[in-house]
Amino acid sequence: MGGALETLCGQAVGSGKLQMLGIYMQRSWIICLATALILTPVYIFTPPILKFVHQTKDISEVAGRYTLWAIPQLFAYAVNFPLQKFFQSQSKVWVMTIISGVALGIHALLNWIFVTKRGYGIVSAANVGNFSWWLINLAQFIYLVSGCFKEAWGGFSMEAFKNLAAFVxxxxxxxxxxxxxxxxxxxxxxxxxxxxxxxxxxxxxxxxxxxxxxxxxxxxxxxxxxxxxxxxxxxxxxxxxxxxxxxxxxxxxxxxxxxxxxxxxxxxxxxxxxxxxxxxxxxxxxxxxxxxxxxxxxxxxxxxxxxxxxxxxxxxxxxxxxxxxxxxxxxxxxxxxxxxxxxxxxxxxxxxxxxxxxxxxxxxxxxxxxxxxxxxxxxxxxxxxxxxxxxxxxxxxxx
Known part of the structure; x- marks a missing residue:
């Protein structure tokens, strides 16, 4: 549901209409977060859904235990994707790369500690993923409001709620x-x-x-x-x-x-x-x-x-x-x-x-x-x- 942002932000940058990017991103946040909310029951009811399509009980139960704890990641994706496309459309990728690299190192370390060494299992893996994704979002949001995007980001605006139908x-x-x-x-x-x-x-x-x-x-x-x-x-x-x-x-x-x-x-x-x-x-x-x-x-x-x-x-x-x-x-x-x-x-x-x-x-x-x-x-x-x-x-x- 965030794919519209790739087309619109990229073409807006090409045409020199940078002031549109922040509004586009906020519209995409609204749409992606609403989509994540709609998809949440799929994460909650993963075991019966998998059993319905003839997956084994063991596989279904393990997958369901993971997805239940991974629900925060679903909303993290909804926030992260528009942020990424906002930066990428302006070819601002190196800060994103550094943030992702640091987060990957922390993610691997936490998995090694809690999953491999302490053996807390799949629930721990899900929670480590939650932490890593929201850490990325926090760092990218700080980059957004740092003053590096004065033309493209003017703060939160009610304009984001207008013309949503066409964007959808x-x-x-x-x-x-x-x-x-x-x-x-x-x-x-x-x-x-x-x-x-x-x-x-x-x-x-x-x-x-x-x-x-x-x-x-x-x-x-x-x-x-x-x-x-x-x-x-x-x-x-x-x-x-x-x-x-x-x-x-x-x-x-x-x-x-x-x-x-x-x-x-x-x-x-x-x-x-x-x-x-x-x-x-x-x-x-x-x-x-x-x-x-x-x-x-x-x-x-x-x-x-x-x-x-x-x-x-x-x-x-x-x-x-x-x-x-x-x-x-x-x-x-x-x-x-x-x-x-x-x-x-x-x-x-x-x-x-x-x-x-x-x-x-x-x-x-x-x-x-x-x-x-x-x-x-x-x-x-x-x-x-x-x-x-x-x-x-x-x-x-x-x-």
């Missing part, structure tokens, strides 16, 4: 687009949990997905960078610069993905041992090594293309593409391979990969055929239509 529309489109991508992984895990011996299958998938997520963080960085750059350039009416940034970012991320792919193929039998010493689990995860390598190189490109879509404001279109590729093609094929053809976790992963390949191919073709000068002329209209007009009066101070 783009937020919903962004949420549908992004959730359909993220829930794809969740659906795969649920399918794997329905296999025989689900603990072993989920363990193998979890190991592979950890490595995938580690490498995905690189392409997510490019996702953010290209989203900001494309939105900035379109807002500034520089279509050629927007197109060039797409080419450079996709090429760079794909090259890094190829390097990771080679590493995974060469070390596929050793990588699972960083997570477990159970021979059956190591063997099961190793068998997924080639698919993991293919997924890594594919996901070095796909998030970048999604970032281009966000920067250009194509969320609604991409949402329909995701529904077709992921849920009408990828998951059904994965279910057939995994259950009917008895390929188990391997078959489910193949289905996921097919859906992602199709989605990436379609996005690539759309971007290749995009007339960027037309997108640039639409940027100002998009800010007016989706963001709502903001009238700032000289005699109106922050509330």
């Amino acid at each position: 529309k783009l937020s919903l489109a962004s949420a549908i687009m992004l959730c359909l991508e993220l829930w794809y992984y969740t659906a795969v895990i649920i399918l794997v949990g329905c296999l025989k011996n689900p603990e072993l299958a989920i363990g193998a998938i979890a190991i592979c997905m950890n490595y995938q997520i580690w490498t995905l963080m690189i392409s997510i960085g490019f996702n953010t960078a290209v989203s900001v750059r494309v939105s900035n350039e379109l807002g500034a009416n520089h279509p050629k610069a927007a197109r060039f940034s797409v080419i450079v970012t996709v090429s760079t991320s794909a090259f890094i993905g190829l390097i990771f792919m080679v590493i995974v193929i060469v070390e596929r039998k050793q990588l699972p041992k960083f997570f477990t010493d159970i021979p059956e689990l190591v063997r099961e995860a190793s068998e997924l090594g080639y698919l993991l390598a293919a997924t890594i190189v594919l996901y070095s490109i796909q998030p970048v293309l999604s970032g281009v879509a966000i920067g250009a404001g194509w969320q609604s279109m991409v949402a329909f593409i995701n529904i077709a590729c992921y849920y009408l093609i990828g998951l059904p094929i994965g279910a057939i391979f995994g259950f009917k053809l008895k390929l188990n976790a391997l078959g489910i992963w193949v289905g996921m990969l097919i859906g992602t390949i199709l989605q990436t191919t379609i996005l690539f073709m759309i971007i290749a055929r995009t007339k960027w000068h037309i997108e640039a002329t639409q940027a100002e209209e998009r800010i007016r239509l989706w963001g709502g007009q903001i009238e700032l009066h000289t005699n109106q101070g922050p509330v």
Whole structure:
């Protein structure tokens, strides 16, 4: 629900309308916090929800115990995401990087003390996560009000409550687009949990997905960078610069993905041992090594293309593409391979990969055929239509 901020803030910066950023961020806070409140029952009732989709009792109970204690993180995300996009749209990332690095060190230390050494378990892990996320929010808010953003941040204002309806529309489109991508992984895990011996299958998938997520963080960085750059350039009416940034970012991320792919193929039998010493689990995860390598190189490109879509404001279109590729093609094929053809976790992963390949191919073709000068002329209209007009009066101070 915060995805609208990426498009609107980036294009507002490009067009020189910095005074709009603080209002946009506050609108996004309102929408994201309301969404977190709506989602809270999902965290509370996680065990029965997981049991309803045929997950084992043990897995459901452990997951439910964690999510109940992790509810503060849900609201921390709602505060953090708009803050991040506010900073990123203005290319203010180094302070954020330092804050995240310090918080990561504290997070790792606290986990080592309370989870590993003292053995307080999953509840302690959730509480450490709560502390770490709110620590990040506090540090970023101090940076916000430090005086470094005099043009973009004028304090809290009642203007944030105006024109919310238009903002919500783009937020919903962004949420549908992004959730359909993220829930794809969740659906795969649920399918794997329905296999025989689900603990072993989920363990193998979890190991592979950890490595995938580690490498995905690189392409997510490019996702953010290209989203900001494309939105900035379109807002500034520089279509050629927007197109060039797409080419450079996709090429760079794909090259890094190829390097990771080679590493995974060469070390596929050793990588699972960083997570477990159970021979059956190591063997099961190793068998997924080639698919993991293919997924890594594919996901070095796909998030970048999604970032281009966000920067250009194509969320609604991409949402329909995701529904077709992921849920009408990828998951059904994965279910057939995994259950009917008895390929188990391997078959489910193949289905996921097919859906992602199709989605990436379609996005690539759309971007290749995009007339960027037309997108640039639409940027100002998009800010007016989706963001709502903001009238700032000289005699109106922050509330």
